[in-house]
Amino acid sequence: MARKSRCCPRSAVARLALSGAADVRLLEAGLSVGEALAAFNAAHPQAGGVASFLGKVRPSAGDSPVKALELTHYEPLTLPGMEHLAEQARKRFALDGVLVWHRIGVLTPGEGIVLVAAAARHRRGALEAVDFLMDHLKSAAWLWKREKRGIGWHWIEPRAEDHAALARWQ
Amino acid sequence: MAVRIVFLGPLRDLAGVAERDAPAPLDWATLLETVGPQLAEQLREERVHVACAGKVLADKTALLARDGEEVALLPPVSGG
Numbered sequence: 491m492a493r494k495s496r497c498c499p500r501s502a503v504a505r506l507a508l509s510g511a512a513d514v515r516l517l518e519a520g521l522s523v524g525e526a527l528a529a530f531n532a533a534h535p536q537a538g539g540v541a542s543f544l545g546k547v548r549p550s551a552g553d554s555p556v557k558a559l560e561l562t563h564y565e566p567l568t569l570p571g572m573e574h575l576a577e578q579a580r581k582r583f584a585l586d587g588v589l590v591w592h593r594i595g596v597l598t599p600g601e602g603i604v605l606v607a608a609a610a611r612h613r614r615g616a617l618e619a620v621d622f623l624m625d626h627l628k629s630a631a632w633l634w635k636r637e638k639r640g641i642g643w644h645w646i647e648p649r650a651e652d653h654a655a656l657a658r659w660q
Numbered sequence: 661m662a663v664r665i666v667f668l669g670p671l672r673d674l675a676g677v678a679e680r681d682a683p684a685p686l687d688w689a690t691l692l693e694t695v696g697p698q699l700a701e702q703l704r705e706e707r708v709h710v711a712c713a714g715k716v717l718a719d720k721t722a723l724l725a726r727d728g729e730e731v732a733l734l735p736p737v738s739g740g
Contacts, residue, residue, distance in 0.1 A: 545740050561739070564668055564732055566714035592739065604740050624740055633739030634669030645670040646738045 508533045512576040514590045516569050521593055521602040530607050534587040537609035541616035542589075543624055545604040547597045554639040561594045561603065561635050568632040575626050583619040585610050590623060592633065625655045661727040665694070669735045671708075674699055684727040691723060691731065702735070709734040 506529035513530070523544055531540055547559045563569075576590045589607040597603060604627060608619035627633075629648035636645045662681040672678055675695065682694045691710075692700040702708055703720075710720035711732040717723060725731045 562669065564666070564711075564734070566730070567711060567716065567732070567734075628740035629737060631737060631739040632734065633737055634735070635738040636669075645673075647736050648738050 508587075508589065511586070512573065512580055512588050512590075514569065514573045514576045515592070516563060516572070517591055517593050518595050521591060521605055523602060523605055526589065526591060526605055527607060530587065530589045530609065534609035536611075537586045537616075538611045539613040539616050540607055540609045541613065541620045542605065542607035543620045544602050545624070547599045547601050547603060549599040551637060551639055551644075556599055556637050556639050558638040559597045559599075559603070559635060560638070560643070561592075561597070561633055563594050563634075564632050571632050572627075575623065575631065579608065579619045579623050582622070583608065583610060583615040585615060585619055588619065588623070590627070592627065592631070594633070622659055625652075625659060628652045629656050663725040663727070664730045665691070666730060666732040667699075668732060669737075671699065671702060671733050671735050674702065684725065684729070686723065686725040686731060688721045688723045695733075699733075703733060707736050 506525050508529050527542055534540070548556060550556055572590055572592065576588045579585065580588050585608050587609040589605065591605045593603050606620050606623045608616040610616040610619065629652040634645070636643045661684065663684045663686040664679055664681055666679045667675040667677065692703060695703065710717050710723055711734060712723055712725050713729045723731065
């Protein structure tokens with residue numbers, strides 16, 4: 491989008507400070523996993539466990555090599571929607587904290603697209619929250635993804651499995 | 661002042677532009693006329709949503725965008 495966005499220009503700063511119980515960001519560049527998880531861990535000392543998931547740009551789709559992946563968003567809806575989702579997860583799984591970071595823009599194979607983390611008293615809540623967040627980000631967040639492979643760009647649509655995965659939580 | 665129509669994802673490719681302006685007020689029938697038959701066909705599909713002034717409409721056919729408001733055309737999403 492051309493308009494000014496509420497995104498963070500950098501994924502992390504030297505001393506990363508996370509905001510409260512839910513840290514939700516759209517990132518225009520880089521996604522520093524180690525730093526994010528270290529800060530998240532430090533922000534929730536009372537938790538008994540932290541679970542996380544990192545989604546990455548795959549190097550190929552079937553037989554075609556993927557050259558790039560582009561994620562677009564819609565400013566008025568995307569971040570508010572992700573914040574609502576993080577809050578749902580926090581309440582549903584009684585989390586001490588939740589982190590949801592999503593990249594936008596053009597990415598290359600191997601780069602991180604999405605990082606979610608959940609801190610809870612017990613592991614089950616943390617693991618389930620991460621699963622819940624990813625199922626919703628895949629097919630219920632205001633993001634559109636296309637891959638550059640072969641001669642052009644190809645839009646990615648959620649698969650039937652993605653919808654089925656989402657339905658598990660309803 | 662007018663209503664701004666924003667095309668997202670694959671709908672942007674179909675429209676050939678990211679956004680365009682239309683005279684206000686803009687209702688569902690006028691939106692379909694404005695975007696042309698190919699996009700109108702997409703918009704009628706259940707899986708395509710419409711947002712007006714930052715809110716996703718529960719019933720897109722009830723669209724009534726006023727002067728200065730933004731209408732976003734939202735095809736199926738794919739994040740993560």
